[in-house]
Amino acid sequence: MKPEYSNFLKQLGQVIESDRIITDALRRLALGTDASFYRLIPQAVVMVNTEAEVVQLLLLAGQHKVHVTFRAAGTSLSGQAVTDGILVRLAPTWNGIEVLENGGKLRLQPGVIGAHANRQLAPFQRKIGPDPASINACKIGGIVANNASGMCCGTAQNSYQTIDSMRLVLADGTILDTADPASRQAFVKRQPEMIATLASLRDEVAANQELTARIRKKFSIKNTTGYSLNALVDFQDPIDILMHLMVGSEGTLGFVSEVVYRTVEEHAFKASALLMFADIERTSRAVTALASAPVAAVELMDRASLRCVEDKPGMPDYLAALANDVACLLVEVRGTSQQELDQRLAAVTAVLAEFDTLHGNAFTIDADICQRYWNIRKGLFPAVGAVREKGTTVIIEDVAFPVESLAPAVLELQQLFSKYHYDEAIIFGHALAGNLHFVFTQNFTDAAEIQRYADFMDEVCVLVVGRYDGSLKAEHGTGRNMAPFVELEWGAQAYELMWRIKAAFDPAGILNPEVILTRNLRTHIEHLKPIPEAHDLIDRCIECGFCEPVCPSKNLTLTPRQRIVVMRELSRLERQHANLHRSDEYEQLLSDYQYQGIDTCAADGLCSLACPVDINTGDLSRFLRSERNARYGGRADWVAGHFELVANGTRAGLKMLDLTRAVIGDSALAGISKVANKLTFDALPQWHDAMPQASGSARPLAPTPEVAGAGVDLVYFPSCASRNMGSAKQDDDQRSLQQVTLDLAKKAGLTVIQLADQQAFCCGMPLESKGMFEQADAMREQLNQALLVASDMGRIPVVIDTSPCVFRMSQQLDKRIQLLDPVHFANRYLVPKLAITPVDDAVAVHVTCSTTKQGLGTELIKLAKQCSTRVVVPEDISCCGFAGDKGFVLPELNASALAPLRGQIKDCKEGISTSRTCEIGLARHGEIPYHSLFYLLDRVSTSQPVVAHSIRRDTLSQD
Template sequence: MSDPYHVLISKLRQSIDDKRIITDPTLTLAYGTDASFYRLIPKLILQLANLDEVVLVIKACYELAIPVTFRAAGTSLSGQALSDSVLIMLTSDWRQHKVLNNGEQIWLQPGIIGAEANKILAPYQRKIGPDPASINTCKIGGIAANNSSGMCCGTAQNSYQTLAGMTVVLADGTVLNTLDSYSVAQFKISHKDMLKDLTKLAQACKDNTALADKIRHKYRLKNTTGYSLNSLTDYSDPIEVLQHLFIGSEGTLGFIADVTYNTVIDHSFKATGLYLFADIEQTCLAVSELANTSVAAVELMDNRALSSVANKPGMPDFITQLTAENNTEAAALLVEIHAESEADLNQQVIQINTLIDELNPTEAVEFSTDTKVYNQLWAIRKELFPAVGAVREVGTTVIIEDVAFPIEQLAPAVRDLEVLFKKYHYDEAIIFGHALAGNLHFVFTQAFETEEEINRYSGFMDDVAQLVAVDYQGSLKAEHGTGRNMAPYVELEWGSEGYALMQDIKRIFDKTGILNPGVILNDNKDSHITDLKVMPAADELIDKCIECGFCEPVCPSRELSLTPRQRNTVYREISRLQRSQEEPARLAELEKSFKYLGIDTCAATGLCAERCPVDINTGDLIRKLRQQHSPIANVIARWSSDHFAGLTSATQAGLTVANGVHSVLGTKAMRTVTKATHKLSGGAVPLWTPSMPKAAGKVKRLASPSDGLSLAHKKVVYFPSCAARNMGTAKNAMDNRPLADVTQAVLQKAGIEVIMPGKLSEKCCGMPYKSKGFVDTALSKSQQLEAALWEASEQGKLPVLMDTSPCASTSIELMTKDIAIYEPFRFVAEFVMDHVNITPQAEPIMLHVTCTSRKQGLAGVMEKVSRACATEVIIPDDIQCCGFAGDKGFTTPELNASALSPLARQVPSNCSEGYSNSRTCEIGLSEHSGIEYRSILYLVDKVSEKRDA
């Protein structure tokens, strides 16, 4: 590392925690990855927690002439969030927000995810204007810096049009809050020359009639190519010009520290329909006609796009038949209508239907307000990008380009794009997009491993640029940002005068050129084919990963070590180096780091697969690697499986001893001793906490309501999980009864007879083995339990209740017989609530939705049951998984602590109870919340009474 970086690090260490100053090669590779098809590895990554730190870093980099790049979520596609110098990332501290003017405005820090902003605004029936496809992952900083739009946003509701104000940090470290009169007044004094230059620039632009007209024409369309030149024609106040130039500036003019948006209406009434037309001309004619109506969204999909998803479940029959009929001409429109009332919606449906009928669609799914139909139709559109990614050859990447044409020229433009696909042999390419804005995406696969492939891509992009920017006077980037990808073509689109304006803008804001150099403006005309990312084969479990980052918000280790995207990136590089046998020292370092960062700290919950466009479960890879890394562990696993009853007894004995020692030493001394022991053992000895349970004791079958009665129609097979059989309550629990007793008490009240399988101490669902990668042992235990449950349930006639969600989820996944398996919440909802009297308690409760419950789609059921039992239920934000992950809360407690770091501050002062459906998760939740978490069955038992016959 060169001297300026040493000087920078020395200066920053005086004010910033050393853990957030990152030079480790594994982490710089992993954290430096974004969703684009470029690769740059930062020399230094800084995770900054507040505005003062940002100012400190920018000033230091300015003084040392060190380039700096800002990163939000890293979902950008054009290479604008990469650096080979200093990369600034935001910690989770940048998530504050304020709703203003009864929801008509919202103040947001840049770390808030777009979908979270809409969740905050939902009670006001408002939302932010931008609605990018990545809204569940991308953050406000990136949304504003890229002027992201989306399916319904168009050009009227993007960040540029809905901006109310912002706080920015300039290249010299100056902070400007455009909504603070004092800040603005001070800035006008300190930066009068800058504002004078911007005023001159805006006036000169307005005086150049031809250029001003061109700018207005270009922004009729979606346009994110270059800087927001429309700010020079739309505004005269230099502060307004400045803040609107920041929109879409991709970090090249300064840092966006917060944004205040004017929000838009989130309509309650929506209808969606799908219409197929004979050819692209008729389809685009329909777009032109619909553009004159009040429709909210019109998504175009060409025939190849439709064919790519024809085999997906739930597709309309006419899409399935397209490929068989080899109809290469047909195209479809997905149309959505919004309204503020049902009557208004119905009126719009009649009007739009009349218009569409006149355009002679060949097939249709008529407008529907049914949520199921809505989800099915939008699934078609959302599956298009993944469909290409899923079938691509190993070693290729998926590229999605993003252009805009005048609507009246949409049909010939599509035809001309298809000609280019054929010319360059992109036979898999598909076209879809936001047709109302003339915005088309085309997706294709590309390898960058040979000069021939790079030249093919380069020639194709040259022809695309000529076609879009010159022949059709369109936008080369409509919503994905210029980045490095389109920087060589900015002058082609804007001409020499427009390009000169952009160069002036860059000089006014960034005289030394330290801010994200090479992005938007780049003297290297080959920047779009420089620093290309190769995607080598690593393992079939992750080879389809496109490194989009959609998985990251749900990963419990995202603040501790690596996310699924980052794990895949590092493992790809390890695999490449293992095959090439080059850089052995670097390979050894990566392998050593990956052991902890990649393998040990992965919760392997599989939540990443729920968000992944191509259904990758990185946890499957990690489980596989865990098995490979410890061959002796396979032997131990098999032995423990064969001696499970003895292991259960030993576990209970250990818990009894720990509880006894705790009673003697006291909590403080116990913490100190066990923390030291855990550390000295390298994590082999579990970490004790005050939430550690006592031994549960032997499971007792309580008196059944059917004893002496005939209630054969109300029976359940109850399987107490290993966790419930081993782990009782914590020492100072509100209710000291073991979970098995409480479960049976609830069933008694509901008049349900309990049946338990025999030899309980030998039985296990297999989850502890599966999570560690011992698949064969897991299957063996699962089959053993399945046989017992099949017999106990009278060959599947009776439902089976498992008292913890992970066990139920694993059994549903692994068992093959037709057995109805329930975790507590769903069982209570379906079999208990209608047969007992429930009086909801006034005291608030916390509810934790476990990752296994999320995967089973039970979040709604869990909330419903909880709200029946308590008048106030708090579901904390930003916790998708507790990170306890079986036994990792004991052996790798930092994972649990990191995943639950947002929890304690969300617990109200008048709340002392939390509920869930996993005994181990509840231990970690109790430890990191400051209140006691336990099974929902405790609450159901507390607030329910037996109903009189």
């Protein structure tokens, strides 16, 4: 490490705790990666909690002349969020949201995810203006810093146009709150040179009519190339100019610590149409016509784009038969009422009447069909990424043309693809804004390939700027990718203005150097990210970061993207040292990855739902565990063959803990277990008051030939957890979940049977999670056979009382077996036969990972609302991180994942879920009792008469 950085970090350690100053190789690599195709490894990563820490960090950076780059979510595509200096990341504390003026404005801190901001505005039928495709992952800091736009916001609703006020920190530590008159006055006094410089630049541009006209023209279409020079012509007050220059400045001018947006209307009524045209020329003429129609979005897709998705599930059958010249438009019309929507649809249909379209031009309001259409558009970028050759990078470029030039521009782009042999390239984009994205794959492993890319980009620049005077970067930011071409687009005079702006804001040049402005004309082809093959399970990853918000370990160790980054680096190092002694670097990285990447992965699979190419990083973690645990195969065989002994031993162990607690008390037991946990290196769990007691017995209702033929409604197979883990001691209801389920079934008049020897059976999930696949499958097969017999070869449905078990079983058991998740069981078999009187107490609902993966989250919440008039669904918690037994042996994962929980449920009396182990962690960190939804449903319901229902109640016996 360079001396200036060592000295900087030493002094910074007096301001920020050491655990937030990250210098180890693994995390510098993992945390330093963003979604672009560039890689720089920071000297250190610093997690900042407060604005005051940012101020101190910048003061020290200026003193030691070290480079600082700010990072929000790292979804940026142009290389603006990577550095070999100090990378400053936002800690979870930067998530403040405040709705103002009945939804008319929204105050946000930079760590808020864009979709979460819109979630707060949904009750007011409002949203923020920017709508980037990454809105479920990207954060407000990045949205502002890149002036992100999207499919519907165009140039009228981006951050530049909708920003109301901003709180910011300059490179010298100066704070400005543009909404506060006192702060503005103080800033003018403290920064007279900057105020004078901005006023001078404003006047200079105003006096130059040619330059003013050029700036206005450049921003009449989407443009994020260079700085927001339109601020110099749109505003008079230097502070207003300053605020708008910060928008799109990519962290090169200062740090944005808070913004207030003027929100825009979110229409409740929508209709979409997928319109096919014979060629791109007719498609472009339709775009020009639609520009004056009341449309919300017009997305263009060329034939190559459609070919990428034509074989995907749910796509229209006719896509595969389209001719090669066909192009299409996806058009959306919106209204605040059905009447307004109908009026707008009539106007749009009239405009389209003069165009011949293939397969009609009808609009639909069917939400499922509309979603299918938009899935085509949203699936294009990942579709190319998923099929690329291993070792190649997927690149998405982002340009804009005057709308009237779309047709020839697309044709010339396609000619360039052919010339440079980018045969897989596709073109799509926001047609109304003249904004086109083109996606292709690139190998950066040798000089010839890099030169091919460089030559291609040179010609793209000539095409976009030289022929059509368009934007080289329409909405993805300049970054490193287009920094060498900013002068080409803007000309020498405007380019020099940008350098003067940079000097005024950051005279020492410490903020994100080589981004937006550079004197190095090779910046765009340096520091290219290697994408080596690592494993079939993850090689399709495009490192976009969409997976990160749902990962329970995101604030503890690594996210799925970061795990993949490290795995790729391990693979690269292993190949580099093939047949030689492994390097110390490799060995250290491998050692550190055990905890950071494997042990603390919850393997919940939610990452696959957010991933555009369907990667489940949990599968990788299980595979790596299988390699590590192979030596324990004999033990796993014994467990699989003697599960009844294991289960009974678990219950006996819990009973022993219950007895010990009764004798020595809670505090002593907690202390002893903490010591035991440390001495056994986390092998023994730490005890706490949310820990379960031994489950009370409930005699199995054994199936018999007489019962099976006499109107049996259900087979009930309790999970291992519910058979062995009972309620916590402080819970009001001390019945086991098994008993509650049977009581509910009886109340609903259902005839239920169980496996006589059910304690001997398990779906195998505990072994699968540890990578013991063969033994897990053996256990699953034993259960499969038992349930087939009990269910009369699948005729009788089988109810399972915990969602995680249902999810595994539904994927791997005989398809004849009709499995019922707790939510399905309640909604189909219980609620229709019960009289429910909802309670007025607030109830918290936790939707488990497996419930989400089964698509039952909404049903669970609706069910809770039938049982309580006040239901709370905590935000920003997707997986609780308990992950089977990890909540016992790695409690820090559970604690980190549930850190936002307590503050959101403080008014709740109880919480419900559908997984016994999850409920243990939720109760501990939520500090309220959590239990199965069945407890609540049983408490608020009574039997009601069942018409024409014949059952044998005498077969339903229980303790």
